[in-house]
Amino acid sequence: MAEYRAGNEPRRAFCTARGIPMTTLDFYIRRESERARKAPVLLPVELTPAEPTPGVAIVLGNGRRLEVHSGFDEQALLRVLCLLERT
Secondary structure, three states, rough: OOHHHHOOOHHHHHHHHOOOHHHHHHHHHHHHHHHHOOOOOOOOOOOOOOOOOOEEEOOOOOOOOEEEOOOOOOHHHHHHHHHEEEE
């Protein structure tokens, strides 16, 4: 196919000179065309910073509310909860 695409010979002359049936060349031309159509298309994308996640809000048994945003240290949260439940 590369040889055929690189030249400017008509299909019939190309096939006759190489002793291959035109149907064979047509098959490969068609297959190449189908592959090109099925090829994935890559599109440009713009990445933007993600919105910060709000975290969670915890309402304790005594009615107190604790809001924790993402990234808050888990051990620190446990200490705060223990302190709040004591009072």
